[in-house]
Amino acid sequence: MTGIKNASSSPFVIAINKGGIPALPSIFNFVILMSVIAVGYSCIFVSSRTIAALATVQQAPKIFAYLDSKGRPIVAIIFALLFGFLAYISIASSGTTVLHWMYSIASLSSFFTWGSICLCHIRFRTAWIAQGQHVYEIPKRAVFGVFGSWFGLIMNILFLIAQFYIAIWPVGTGGTGTAADFFEAYLAGPVLVLFYVVYKIVKWDLTGFIRKEEMDISTGRGSSVLDEIEREQKEAKDAPWIIKVRDFLLKDFMF
Numbered sequence: 001m002t003g004i005k006n007a008s009s010s011p012f013v014i015a016i017n018k019g020g021i022p023a024l025p026s027i028f029n030f031v032i033l034m035s036v037i038a039v040g041y042s043c044i045f046v047s048s049r050t051i052a053a054l055a056t057v058q059q060a061p062k063i064f065a066y067l068d069s070k071g072r073p074i075v076a077i078i079f080a081l082l083f084g085f086l087a088y089i090s091i092a093s094s095g096t097t098v099l100h101w102m103y104s105i106a107s108l109s110s111f112f113t114w115g116s117i118c119l120c121h122i123r124f125r126t127a128w129i130a131q132g133q134h135v136y137e138i139p140k141r142a143v144f145g146v147f148g149s150w151f152g153l154i155m156n157i158l159f160l161i162a163q164f165y166i167a168i169w170p171v172g173t174g175g176t177g178t179a180a181d182f183f184e185a186y187l188a189g190p191v192l193v194l195f196y197v198v199y200k201i202v203k204w205d206l207t208g209f210i211r212k213e214e215m216d217i218s219t220g221r222g223s224s225v226l227d228e229i230e231r232e233q234k235e236a237k238d239a240p241w242i243i244k245v246r247d248f249l250l251k252d253f254m255f
Helices: 011-019 024-056 074-091 095-106 109-130 145-168 179-186 188-203 224-238 241-252
Strands: none
Touching: 011 024, 024 074, 074 095, 095 179, 095 188, 109 145, 109 188, 145 179, 179 188
16 A cells, blocks of 8 residues: 555545445445535535625625525625636646645635634724723623633734744755745735735725724614623523633633
8 A cells, every 4th residue: 555645545445445345435425425515505605695795895896795585695606606616627737736826825814814803802892891881781702701812813823923934944945945835835925915905005995903992883783682681691690600600700800
């Protein structure tokens, strides 16, 4: 088996063949197929709704905000589905190279996304307190409070710094990396900066960070929020003592 780098070298395939169970390979194929389809459905759902939401706030073409009679963003769904045809790049002679650079663009997206989510949560909770609101007025609170978001933000920043270091000094090159090595490892960074700058120029948006005292924390709040707060307060009052201690440490103490 030395040197083999195809599907036959998979430990699952080897175990199935040695087990001598004829139906097992088909079962594994079915499970894998269902998993791939589920991931595909999830990606289409999330991406199409994201595109529609961007169009709603005028950060994407207006046509993507169109909803059919059942509330589905049909145009955004079709647009998201079209990206699936990029998979056929793999059959081209240079498909591996193209897909490799596409992976480079998306490789750091999770760090930027979750880092920004943590930062938004920190800013929101800071503004919430600064404007005289109480934490119990938020129906759904993060289990680890703001400290959890600070931890997530710091870890994402550290990961980005580590990846930047690897992009500048790739492992095994003796510190002599090329420009191609850098962009293969950190292409998402320049792309993010480019999109941000282009948006600021196109929209001529020269605003910076909004002060916590001026942030809008009221738009979108429904009347059912107060009912939700009262229900949670009643549940907290009737909860066992161990739950009350947990809530105090993770919600009250961590504001």
